[in-house]
Amino acid sequence: DIQLTQSPPFLSASIGDRVTITCRASQGISSFLAWYQQKPGKAPKLLIYAASTLQSGVPSRFSGSGSGTEFTLTISSLQPEDFATYYCQQLNSYPRTFGQGTKVEIK
């Protein structure tokens, strides 16, 4: 199984900050990676797929990059509605696996 390691697990930031979350895969997965946002009590929401393609309707302050084993999710200017937990997921093979999550909280 492909293991995904996210860092940091917890992040404290202010409105307007640039935030970067990293996801490392235990083996190369080309660009087969997605990012999700989850707010408390809600289902996850797809933000980015194919490592860097923004899902329709997702604000352009979200961006993704990377390939192979190292990927990043960047929020260019953190907004109040962005405080949530973010997960990466590998789309390369089954079983599909997720990172352990990064919780973004208000500083």
Place this chain on the structure above:
Amino acid sequence: EVQLVESGGGLIQPGGSLRLSCAASGFTINSNHMSWVRQAPGKGLEWVSVIFSGGRTDYADSVKGRFTISRDNSKNTLYLQMNSLRAEDTAVYYCARTSIRYGDFDCWGQGTLVTVSS
């Protein structure tokens, strides 16, 4: 509007069985791959099972032999039959439409809570 609505969760004793349903609207489930994902209380996301558009299925090792994914095309509904339930199966269960092109989960239901406890 594309929508998924899960039902069937509840409190069940260890060793018991439960069937979850996921009613889809706005699209046809047998033209898509469909997955189940679960989230234990306070924990991260865990992929459980997938049924591909062609009907083939796959499962996480943690549920293989105990859970069965299926669909009823006439009802446009996805199911997860869960047998021999254990305390560690306690979680919110989500169904998700799975993109055929990239495999991402582009539409999720609201989730249904399964609690396995005596």
